[in-house]
Amino acid sequence: MRMRAFALLTALLLVPAAGVSAQDTQEAAGPRTGSIDFGGQFSSVDGDEARYSRFRDLRSGALLDAFKYTRRADDWQFNAAATHIGYRDQRFVAEFRDYDRVRVNFSWDQTPLFFSTGDRDQFGLLSASPYQRVGPGEYRLNDAMQASLQAICPIPTSCSGAANAALAAQRQSLLAQFVTQQASTLDIRHRRDTAVLDARVHTGRGMDLLLHFQNVQKEGTQPWFASFGFNAANELAGPVDHRTTDIGAALEWANPRGMIKVGWDGSWFSNNISTLVWDNPLRITDFTYGSAYSPGDGTSQARADLWPNSTMQTLSGTATYKVGRTGRVYGNLGLSSWNQDEDLLPHTINTAIPVIPLPRQTADVQALVTSALAGYTTRPIDKLWLNFRYKLYDFDNDTPEFPVQFKGKSIRDQFRVGSDVDAVSRATMTVSSSARAVRDSARRVARQLLTPPASR
Numbered sequence: 001m002r003m004r005a006f007a008l009l010t011a012l013l014l015v016p017a018a019g020v021s022a023q024d025t026q027e028a029a030g031p032r033t034g035s036i037d038f039g040g041q042f043s044s045v046d047g048d049e050a051r052y053s054r055f056r057d058l059r060s061g062a063l064l065d066a067f068k069y070t071r072r073a074d075d076w077q078f079n080a081a082a083t084h085i086g087y088r089d090q091r092f093v094a095e096f097r098d099y100d101r102v103r104v105n106f107s108w109d110q111t112p113l114f115f116s117t118g119d120r121d122q123f124g125l126l127s128a129s130p131y132q133r134v135g136p137g138e139y140r141l142n143d144a145m146q147a148s149l150q151a152i153c154p155i156p157t158s159c160s161g162a163a164n165a166a167l168a169a170q171r172q173s174l175l176a177q178f179v180t181q182q183a184s185t186l187d188i189r190h191r192r193d194t195a196v197l198d199a200r201v202h203t204g205r206g207m208d209l210l211l212h213f214q215n216v217q218k219e220g221t222q223p224w225f226a227s228f229g230f231n232a233a234n235e236l237a238g239p240v241d242h243r244t245t246d247i248g249a250a251l252e253w254a255n256p257r258g259m260i261k262v263g264w265d266g267s268w269f270s271n272n273i274s275t276l277v278w279d280n281p282l283r284i285t286d287f288t289y290g291s292a293y294s295p296g297d298g299t300s301q302a303r304a305d306l307w308p309n310s311t312m313q314t315l316s317g318t319a320t321y322k323v324g325r326t327g328r329v330y331g332n333l334g335l336s337s338w339n340q341d342e343d344l345l346p347h348t349i350n351t352a353i354p355v356i357p358l359p360r361q362t363a364d365v366q367a368l369v370t371s372a373l374a375g376y377t378t379r380p381i382d383k384l385w386l387n388f389r390y391k392l393y394d395f396d397n398d399t400p401e402f403p404v405q406f407k408g409k410s411i412r413d414q415f416r417v418g419s420d421v422d423a424v425s426r427a428t429m430t431v432s433s434s435a436r437a438v439r440d441s442a443r444r445v446a447r448q449l450l451t452p453p454a455s456r
Helices: 017-025 143-152 162-182 402-406 425-449
Strands: 004-014 032-046 061-072 076-085 091-098 102-116 132-135 138-140 188-204 207-226 234-254 258-271 275-279 301-305 310-323 327-340 365-381 384-397
Touching: 102 207, 143 162, 207 275, 234 275, 310 365
Parallel strands: 138 275
Antiparallel strands: 004 032, 032 061, 061 076, 076 091, 091 102, 102 188, 132 138, 188 207, 207 234, 234 258, 258 310, 275 301, 310 327, 327 365, 365 384
């Protein structure tokens, strides 16, 4: 690949005179300083523009490239800055410090990701697709194109095998012709917007309150390869529209010998587009085989589940304490709850296949996670370090799948955890109780309603 680029940046730097005079007069509110860089940005790319601009916004135009502002007093300070204002890769930061009580930091930045462009140049068409976006996560083809291709092979098997090679070649040639005629150019890109706010408030006597907020949003498109069975994938501009929000709070106490910190953290992921649906270029009506298996040429459309909404909550505690002259003991304990309860998709979107009932309507995914760390470190002599550490990670999957294993069991079975009943090792007591309840209930019903078979 050959790529040529030309970029020109012109800038003017303005330093407010007030910043100088403030130092002379020593105003009560404190001196103020700042600067502004502005001018123009001009770029030209001869080649793959998307690769050249991958994580940047290099559009030509007027440019406010940088802004800085600082104000200081004897006991506090405020700083603010911004770069590339008005472009897709702009960034803003601010900081406030009251040296004895409060520290607050804020940032908001945008990061573009440029995959491909719809421009034409001597390298040809860099990005094009016959699929048209008709709704969130829904991509369709021209119905006449699908009907024409299906007419060549009304039954998928009529185009398979050496005897039908001519029909298969005719369909492939017509498909290539349609794609060339109907493909439209498109830009594939998305942008990540990140906002972060951190604060530390000193409440006195070695105690601090810590607050954290972060919001990350992604929106746009990305390359997506959507296939039917095991055949070649179709290229789509897959949708991206989701948000992750993290919130945390903690109390921290510290002195010269030790520290204790307890906190809570929550995370929420929200996807505004839950499914992706796209047409099959070879068929406009659904078809299936006797075995209900289709190698990609039966259904008229396909559907895929995208990232589900989910949440996580965590309670944690951390402590450390100095022991003796060189020793230190430390530990951490975390308890987390993970949840995801999105609607389950039907087994197929192919209307020629009878509806298969779902085991339940929502995922109802739940998991409890326990993590712990305890350790001791010391340096008894100058050239010898001793470290002792214990780690624990327990993942307890509470997603409702457990009762399935009791189907078909005999009342004479042991119902013993680890033998004929599956369980998570660190939840043995709970599962054992459940297993005994199932066994005892089954045997009680059997004694009342069933005639026992002959003794073995």
